[in-house]
Amino acid sequence: MSAITVAPPQTPASPRTNSNSSSNSNSHGLLKLTLTELKLLTRERVRAALPIAIPLILIVILGNIRSLRQPQAIYGGESFIDLYTTTMVVFGLALLALTNMPMMLADYRERGVLKRLQTTPIGPARVLAAQLMADLAVAVVMVVAILAVARIGFAVPLPRQVGGFVLAAALAAAALLSAGLLIAAIAPTGRVARGIGGLLFYAMMFFAGLWLPIPSMPAVLQHISHATPLGAAVPALTAAAEGSMPTALQLGTMAGWAVALGLAAARFFRWE
Amino acid sequence: MSPVIEVRQLHKSYGDTVAVDDISFDVQQGEIFGILGPNGAGKTTTVECIEGLRSPDGGQVTVLGLNPQNHRAELTQRLGVQLQDSQLPDKLRVDEALDLYSSFYRNPADWRSLLEVLGIKDKAKTRFGKLSGGQKQRLSIALALVGSPQIAILDELTTGLDPAARHDTWELIENVRDRGVTIVLVTHFMEEAERLCDRVALIDSGRVVAIDTPANLAEGVETGQRIQFRPSVPLPGQLLESLPDVTDVIYRGDVVVVTGNSNALNAVTSALARNQILARQLRVDQANLEDAFLALTGRPAPQTQPAKQGA
Numbered sequence: 080m081s082a083i084t085v086a087p088p089q090t091p092a093s094p095r096t097n098s099n100s101s102s103n104s105n106s107h108g109l110l111k112l113t114l115t116e117l118k119l120l121t122r123e124r125v126r127a128a129l130p131i132a133i134p135l136i137l138i139v140i141l142g143n144i145r146s147l148r149q150p151q152a153i154y155g156g157e158s159f160i161d162l163y164t165t166t167m168v169v170f171g172l173a174l175l176a177l178t179n180m181p182m183m184l185a186d187y188r189e190r191g192v193l194k195r196l197q198t199t200p201i202g203p204a205r206v207l208a209a210q211l212m213a214d215l216a217v218a219v220v221m222v223v224a225i226l227a228v229a230r231i232g233f234a235v236p237l238p239r240q241v242g243g244f245v246l247a248a249a250l251a252a253a254a255l256l257s258a259g260l261l262i263a264a265i266a267p268t269g270r271v272a273r274g275i276g277g278l279l280f281y282a283m284m285f286f287a288g289l290w291l292p293i294p295s296m297p298a299v300l301q302h303i304s305h306a307t308p309l310g311a312a313v314p315a316l317t318a319a320a321e322g323s324m325p326t327a328l329q330l331g332t333m334a335g336w337a338v339a340l341g342l343a344a345a346r347f348f349r350w351e
Numbered sequence: 352m353s354p355v356i357e358v359r360q361l362h363k364s365y366g367d368t369v370a371v372d373d374i375s376f377d378v379q380q381g382e383i384f385g386i387l388g389p390n391g392a393g394k395t396t397t398v399e400c401i402e403g404l405r406s407p408d409g410g411q412v413t414v415l416g417l418n419p420q421n422h423r424a425e426l427t428q429r430l431g432v433q434l435q436d437s438q439l440p441d442k443l444r445v446d447e448a449l450d451l452y453s454s455f456y457r458n459p460a461d462w463r464s465l466l467e468v469l470g471i472k473d474k475a476k477t478r479f480g481k482l483s484g485g486q487k488q489r490l491s492i493a494l495a496l497v498g499s500p501q502i503a504i505l506d507e508l509t510t511g512l513d514p515a516a517r518h519d520t521w522e523l524i525e526n527v528r529d530r531g532v533t534i535v536l537v538t539h540f541m542e543e544a545e546r547l548c549d550r551v552a553l554i555d556s557g558r559v560v561a562i563d564t565p566a567n568l569a570e571g572v573e574t575g576q577r578i579q580f581r582p583s584v585p586l587p588g589q590l591l592e593s594l595p596d597v598t599d600v601i602y603r604g605d606v607v608v609v610t611g612n613s614n615a616l617n618a619v620t621s622a623l624a625r626n627q628i629l630a631r632q633l634r635v636d637q638a639n640l641e642d643a644f645l646a647l648t649g650r651p652a653p654q655t656q657p658a659k660q661g662a
Binding site for chain 2: 105107108111112115118119122123187190191192194195197198199200201202
C-alpha cells in the first residue's frame with residue numbers, strides 16, 4: 080500500500096485559535112458548498128426545473144388567450160396577464176421555497192448528510208446559508224425568466240418601480256424560505272416535508288389570490304389575506320410593477336413573517 | 352505523555368434511557384484505541400460526545416486540550432470523523448465530495464493521493480449513489496482524513512465490507528497511524544479489535560468493563576483452556592468432572608469439551624492415559640478477546656454459567 084499524504088500532526092498541547100485562517104478557509108468552504116448545492120440542483124433535473132417551468136408554462140398558456148391580454152377597466156386599465164405575471168413570480172417563489180427546499184433539507188437530514196457536515200469546520204449555520212443562497216440564486220433566475228417571457232412574449236411591461244419590486248420580491252422570498260426552513264425543521268422525513276410543504280403552498284397561494292383575486296374576496300378574507308406573507312406580497316409586487324412603492328405595512332408584514340418563521344426554524348431545527 | 356483524549360465519568364441519557372452510565376478512559380497520542388461492545392452498549396454515544404455532536408449530561412470530555420462543546424471550530428479542524436450510517440447526496444461525485452470537504456479545512460491533505468491509497472481512484476468521477484458499499488466506506492474514510500486530522504474517530508469502520516476489503520482497510524488504518532494520527536476505532540468485531548488496537552475499552556450497558564491490550568484482556572480471562580477431543584471409548588462417569596483443574600465438561604455427541612485452568616490439559620491427558628483412553632482430534636483453544644468479552648460482560652460466560660448442551 081502506498082504512502083498517504085497526511086500533514087504532520089501539530090503538537091496536541093497547544094490549542095490554536097487561529098481565527099484568521101479558519102475564517103478564510105470557511106468562507107471558501109461556504110462558497111464551495113453553495114456551488115455544490117447549485118450543481119446538485121441542476122442534476123435533480125425535474126426537481127430544479129419545476130418551480131421555474133410551471134409559472135412560465137402558465138404564462139405562455141394564458142398569454143396566448145387574446146382576451147386576457149386586453150386592458151380591463153376592472154383591473155384598473157391593466158390586462159389580466161399583467162397582473163398574473165406578478166402572481167406567477169410569487170407562485171414560483173412559493174413552489175421553490177415550500178416544496179423544493181424543505182424536501183431537500185429533510186432528505187439530507189434523513190440520510191445523515193447534515194450530521195456529517197456538522198463534524199466539519201464548516202458548521203451548521205453555513206450549511207443552511209449555502210442552501211438558502213443556492214435557492215436564492217435559483218429564485219433570481221426564475222424571476223428574471225418570468226419577467227422576460229412576459230415582456231417579450233406578451234408585452235407585459237417590466238416593473239416600473241424597480242427598487243420596490245426587488246425589495247418586495249426579496250422579502251417575499253425571505254418569508255417563504257423561512258417557512259420552508261421551518262417545514263424542514265419539523266418534518267421527520269423528506270416525504271412528510273413534501274406533504275406539509277404542499278399543503279402550506281396551496282393555503283398560502285389561496286390567500287395570495289391565485290384562484291380568487293384578493294379584491295374579489297369577502298371583506299373578512301381580504302383582511303386575513305393581507306396578514307399572510309403572500310397576501311401582502313402580491314399587492315406589494317403589483318404596486319411596484321405599476322410604478323408605486325409598496326406600503327410600509329405590506330413590507331413590514333413580510334419582514335415580520337420572515338423573522339418569526341426564521342426564529343421558529345432556528346429554534347426547532349434538528350441536524351439528525 | 353499527556354493523553355489526547357480524556358473522558359471522565361461521562362454520563363448521557365435520552366429521556367428515560369441511559370445510553371452512557373459512567374465511562375472514563377484516556378487515549379494516548381499515536382495509538383489505535385478500540386471501543387468494543389455489543390450493539391446498544393453506548394459506544395456511539397460516547398464518541399459523539401467526543402466529537403461534540405452531543406452534550407454530556409455529566410462528566411467531562413477533553414480532546415486535544417479542548418472542550419468539544421465550547422471549541423467546536425478548533426476541534427473540527429483537528430478531529431476527523433467517520434460516522435456510522437452517514438451518507439452523501441446520491442448525485443455528488445467522489446472527487447466533488449473530497450474537493451468540497453477539503454475546502455472546509457485550513458490544512459487539507461491531498462485528496463487525490465488519498466483516493467489512490469484507498470483504491471478508489473478510478474471511481475473519482477462516479478456519483479455517490481452508484482458506489483458499492485465498500486467503495487462508500489472507503490470514501491467516508493477518505494473524508495475523515497481529508498482535513499489532516501491529529502485524531503480520527505472511525506465508527507463501525509468495516510461493517511458491510513467483504514473480508515478482502517476489510518483486510519485492506521485494516522492495513523490502511525495501520526498506515527495512517529504510522530503517520531502519527533491517533534485513531535479511535537468503534538467496533539463490535541472482536542477480530543478487528545484484536546488485529547488493530549493497541550488498547551481496547553470493553554463497554555457494556557454504558558459502563559467500562561475493562562481497558563487493556565487485547566492480549567492482556569484475553570489472558571485475564573479465567574476460562575484458561577478449552578480442550579476438545581473425541582475419546583476412543585466412552586468415558587467412565589465423573590472421570591474428568593472430578594479433576595480439580597477442570598471447571599466444566601460438556602458432551603456433544605461423542606465429542607467432549609473440557610474447560611479448566613491453565614493446568615487442565617495436563618490433568619485431562621494424564622487421567623485419560625491412566626484409563627488407557629486415546630484422545631482423538633484433540634484441539635486446545637486459548638481464550639481470545641471474544642472469550643474475554645463474554646467473561647467480562649457477564650453474558651453467557653463459560654466459567655460462571657456453564658452451557659448445558661448435549662447429553
